[in-house]
Amino acid sequence: MNDYIPQEIEPKWQAKWEADGLYHADIDESRPKHYALTMLPYPSGDLHIGHWYAMTPSDARARYKRMNGFNVMFPIGFDSFGLPAENAAISRGIHPKKWTYANIENMRKQLRSMGAMWDWRREAVSSNPQYYKWSEWFFIQLYKHGLAYRKMSPVDFCPHCNTTLAREQVWGEDRHCERCETPVIKKDLEQWFFRTTRYADELLNYEGMDWPERVKVLQTNWIGRSEGAEVRFSVISDQSSALPAPVPPWPGRQDRQAQVSEVEGSLITVFTTRPDTLWGATFMVLSPEHPLVEKITTPDHKVEVEAYKTQAARQTDIEREAVDKEKTGVFTGGYAVNPVNGEKIPIWIADYVLMTYGTGAIMAVPAHDERDFAFAIRYGLPIIPVIDRPDGISKSLVFPGSVAPGFADLLQTANIEFYAAPVGSLGDGLFVTLRREQVDGYAALMRQHLQPGNWNEIVGAHWLFIFDDGIMELDGVSSDQAILARCKAIYPPVNHNRTVMEMVNSLPFYRDVLFHADYGAMINSGEFSGTPGETAKRRVTQWLKAKGVGDFAVNYKLRDWLISRQRYWGAPIPMINCQKCGWNPVPEEQLPVLLPDDVAWKPTGESPLKLHPTWKQAQCPVCGGAAERETDTMDTFMCSSWYHLRYLSPHYDKAPFDPAEYNYWMPVDTYTGGIEHATMHLIYTRFFHKALRDMGVTEGAEPMIQLHNQGMVLGEDHEKMSKSRGNVVAPDKLVARYGADAVRAYLMFFARWDMGAPWNSTGIDGTVRWLRRVWTLVSERSGPGTCSPESRRNLRRKVHQSLRRVTRDFETFEFNTIVSALMELLNTMYAAREAGAVGTPEWDEATDIYLRMLAPVCPHIAEELWAHIGKPYSIHTQPWPQVDEAAAQEDEITIPIQVNGKLRDRIVVPADTEDEQVKSAALASQAVQKYLAGKPPRQVIYVKGRLVNVVA
RNA sequence: GCCGGAGUGGCGGAACUGGCAGACGCGCACGACUCAAAAUCGUGUUCCUUCGGGAGUGUGGGUUCGAUUCCCACCUUCGGCACCA
Known part of the structure; x- marks a missing residue:
């Protein structure tokens, strides 16, 4: 036989398999079906080694399934709308369509060289009108079922190019445009959203899904369900000292995402997971983008607030949320009333509050939230503990000379933990740590021995300030100032402090007991003081509800899905806006809304659909009058949310898919793809399936039964492969040199x-x-x-x-x-x-x-x-x-013999040897005898067929 | 920063449910074949060692007769963070 020359045999067999239709997948009720799906590739131009890495094992497994008697469908296609095509158009003047289809042609050839068992008859290309007709159709169905809506939402925008920018088009610390280097701004646009949040709870249910645990955890955290309460604070004017007007009745549960825009008049709604800390809410923080900011801000704070809003808008949400970042904010000049105690509290704005989470406003409880604590310390806002420390620990620093001599001995006698150490240059002080039951005794002792003209504080689980004429307790905003005034009178160096907490926070010894975020009994909370931690949240929320100022609420990190893209190369959003009739969907018989081919590209990247002279002119489907088309196109995640359905029947023209094919092949049995899609794509496609199910289009709870993710192939320099780094591995060269089989095997190996x-x-x-x-x-x-x-x-x-x-x-x-x-x-x-x-x-x-x-x-x-x-x-x-x-079956087995867990010998015994015989054979071993040194073993452990461990 | 992974010889990796650490391969060394080279075949290859043995799976602790595997803390690194797909 000849030498092994893969370059000869591989094309030969590929041609024969193709000619014989060996991999055609057709409905066959006599065999069990297996739908093996690998993630839809983007036609970037050249097949990447990463594509091979993803697809070859998927192909091998599909083949294995086929040999196991399954009727296997293994389809392929292209996710061919998207940004890179437009970039090519702008930078090189190639029409996105031309660029895309040339790439697809090239990639088809490259994909075929893998020798995979794809049924090419089922190929689906998302930028084909026969595909995106149905993407548009799905949009209309979602709209008709109340799952698509419009709202204002900010985008990164380049004022020079007059273009919306994707995250990857914004570069550098100063966040400038990749094309013209102009610093980006945020621009508010009316955009289309899908109500993914309506399915948030159902998306948390993974029943019957054979998915990796890590993906389920990532999705669960991404959805980020938290239970708490919504509380309404009324806004009052600076001058107002009278009791606030009563809060109007609670309007009842509304749609989550709509909430924000419904904040109006003089009410601020906050979401909190800790309604039990409400008495400690000493200020409020609004997101700089919050619609009420303008209304609340007083004229003398306008300049600062506007400047702050501008700098906040230039940051990413990731930067803004970072816990280790310095907390900044500015006062609006406005005040709200804490509904539980009538306290007048200032309203600030700060970038760590995001408009995209909750209601875009928080009540700040600095004693029990890390970020609020840092913020309050920085800006001198009052910090009042309202939850008891579960550990019951308090601390007290006894300043040198503040107590009568012999105090340390008294502490010793009372069994109180302390140590002596220098306090600055003042001499030795006593650093006291108290358990809860020691606080009263210690306070009494201190009252007796405190020298005139001094004070001593106990902080932590208890907050007592002992003066020579009595004890004051930090239990609210007014006692905060009263205590501070006394301290300043006694010791002027603390004059610059704005709050008691700021004063004690300057002593590092105290820092670990000043703040905590644990649950515990409520304190300093009026009639609720003493409520245990386990029931506090529920009881406070019930009370808020009864009073009409709050209610139980569930909040999610998951946001509604922003569908609109201000771009050309995507599926048109099939909506028409009429001045008289508002927004209405394009009638279904007029689908697809085709992308115009005759578009002009401004070098800036401004959407050509907007600039097209006639395309957006339309007839209102309701009144027949002149109206305008939506010029935004859809997010490409829309196309990839249902491609597994188009594969069922890519040429079917009566519906997105042929029901007969659906009934036989769905759901997807094995879905494979990159772990980087764990949250976005895999949540969107689950949402899509569930929404369609509720419209009667699909069946079953989930589209993909089993999921397996591959990792990423990095460049040989351990960096992400990219053309700019020059570390891209081209599979074509490898195939030419070694043959597809060797490349396939190596990628698996x-x-x-x-x-x-x-x-x-x-x-x-x-x-x-x-x-x-x-x-x-x-x-x-x-x-x-x-x-x-x-x-x-x-x-x-x-x-x-x-x-x-x-x-x-x-x-x-x-x-x-x-x-x-x-x-x-x-x-x-x-x-x-x-x-x-x-x-x-x-x-x-x-x-x-x-x-x-x-x-x-x-x-x-x-x-x-x-x-x-x-x-x-x-x-x-x-x-x-x-x-x-x-x-x-093995006839003989080798059993390793350990003494005290260390390998000392091996014995070979017939596989069916009795346990006791194995043990005695092990003990008979010379090596074992040597380590036992004549003494009997304390224990002999035999793990059947695996090992003997003799414990000496 | 937050969420989720991963760290084992010179390198990629293996080790099933807590039970022989380093399978398989690369590389390297030596040998065979050859005038020679390539290819091929064979042998060896964690480190230290006084050749008895000792140490060893990112670091430090813990649980256990026994830990790469379980627990706690930390370090490094990769993926994602909502307009790349």
């Missing part, structure tokens, strides 16, 4: 699939060598057949053990060990050949099983060798071999 790894160009020689060895071995068909029955049995054992491993690893997506097992078995077969096994029935069986196991991994060489040994075409329609458990 070189890393753990679910983790990914940096590319390693040196290892591929090993897989090439391996395939050549397979070739050589199978080529040789006649031999002496002279080897011993024992070595023939050993060969069979190894074959069936390998089959067991390979089968298991295919089920669990552990592709690297599949290839290892095949390499190992080949080594055994080489040894068997040396022993004269060629020509025996065991050898023939080994060859047969070997090629079947190889077929999903390296389909071309397996097919070639299968033909060579005279087996019927095609190996890919052969059944998967069955493990002969009896043959795989």
